[in-house]
Amino acid sequence: MAQMSETNDRGTSGSLHDGPLSGASALVTGSSRGIGRAIALRLAKLGARVVICGRQRSALDETLGMLRDVNKNLDENLGASAHAQIADVSSASEVAALIAATEAAIGPISILVNNAGIGSFGPVQEQSEATWDTILDTNLKSVFLLSRAVAPGMIARGAGDIINISSLAGLNAFAGGAIYCASKWGLQGLTACMAEDLRAHGIRVSVVCPGSVATEFGGKLAANKPNALRAEDVAHAVETIVTQAPNSFISQLQIRPLRKA
Numbered sequence: 001m002a003q004m005s006e007t008n009d010r011g012t013s014g015s016l017h018d019g020p021l022s023g024a025s026a027l028v029t030g031s032s033r034g035i036g037r038a039i040a041l042r043l044a045k046l047g048a049r050v051v052i053c054g055r056q057r058s059a060l061d062e063t064l065g066m067l068r069d070v071n072k073n074l075d076e077n078l079g080a081s082a083h084a085q086i087a088d089v090s091s092a093s094e095v096a097a098l099i100a101a102t103e104a105a106i107g108p109i110s111i112l113v114n115n116a117g118i119g120s121f122g123p124v125q126e127q128s129e130a131t132w133d134t135i136l137d138t139n140l141k142s143v144f145l146l147s148r149a150v151a152p153g154m155i156a157r158g159a160g161d162i163i164n165i166s167s168l169a170g171l172n173a174f175a176g177g178a179i180y181c182a183s184k185w186g187l188q189g190l191t192a193c194m195a196e197d198l199r200a201h202g203i204r205v206s207v208v209c210p211g212s213v214a215t216e217f218g219g220k221l222a223a224n225k226p227n228a229l230r231a232e233d234v235a236h237a238v239e240t241i242v243t244q245a246p247n248s249f250i251s252q253l254q255i256r257p258l259r260k261a
């Protein structure tokens with residue numbers, strides 16, 4: 001487990017960084033690369049203490065190094081304000097350990113970004129039960145497990161942001177998308193219901209639905225598409241959510257590349 005370490009009620013105390021999220025503590029799942037990495041770096045730049053997680057150590061360490069660089073630039077006297085934890089979010093026991101490690105490192109979680117996700121595509125008749133279980137456990141069950149774990153603390157503090165990274169595939173159907181779309185359509189429903197459960201407690205549960213983003217998720221071809229969205233575009237959407245006025249609730253953002261071709 002690597003360490004960097006700091007927190008805010010809409011998570012904010014303002015003592016460590018001069019950023020809008022100074023004092024906030026953020027856990028971003030699936031943040032060793034791609035969209036999760038961009039979100040983690042953006043939240044750190046805004047002043048939040050950040051915990052990142054993934055299953056593989058090397059990419060996680062690389063992102064942790066980037067977070068440390070961000071923190072150095074924000075405040076050269078800052079010792080440690082980020083932390084990396086190996087965790088498979090599809091496992092209930094690993095989620096429990098992740099939450100405990102996060103709170104030990106950066107304090108109560110004020111921002112949870114459920115970003116970890118995987119895809120598998122092909123005609124439904126060719127899909128296995130194991131694929132169904134892996135995709136649904138990673139993309140949907142994990143969000144239930146993590147949100148359920150952080151909600152009581154957020155309720156006690158009367159504030160918090162839970163941001164779920166879904167997809168336009170959570171709103172649209174396409175051939176070959178049965179299992180992935182099922183996980184993301186499920187995530188849309190889970191998000192909307194959690195939002196209703198928690199909004200009276202001052203907690204915003206929102207969903208970001210990007211179209212195709214140039215990351216390793218879609219393979220090398222997608223990563224090189226000139227007009228595709230960038231991971232930073234999704235990070236910008238997350239920034240918009242966490243920096244909105246306290247009485248405002250952006251519940252859903254859809255993001256498309258401007259040019260289709």
Ligand SMILES: NC(=O)c1ccc[n+]([C@@H]2O[C@H](COP(=O)([O-])OP(=O)(O)OC[C@H]3O[C@@H](n4cnc5c(N)ncnc54)[C@H](OP(=O)(O)O)[C@@H]3O)[C@@H](O)[C@H]2O)c1
Pocket residue numbers: 029030031032033034035036053054055056057059087088089090115116117118138165166167168209210211212213214215216217218
């Ligand atoms: N790229 C797109 O076109 C696109 C479009 C719309 C929505 N999305 C959504 O955006 C999210 C991020 O996608 P991305 O494009 O950034 O994908 P990516 O580049 O493949 O990154 C996925 C991240 O999730 C981690 N991860 C995967 N399974 C995990 C698990 N069981 N436990 C913990 N971490 C796990 C990966 O690390 P390890 O492999 O080391 O665990 C990695 O850090 C996903 O939810 C995806 O569905 C992507």
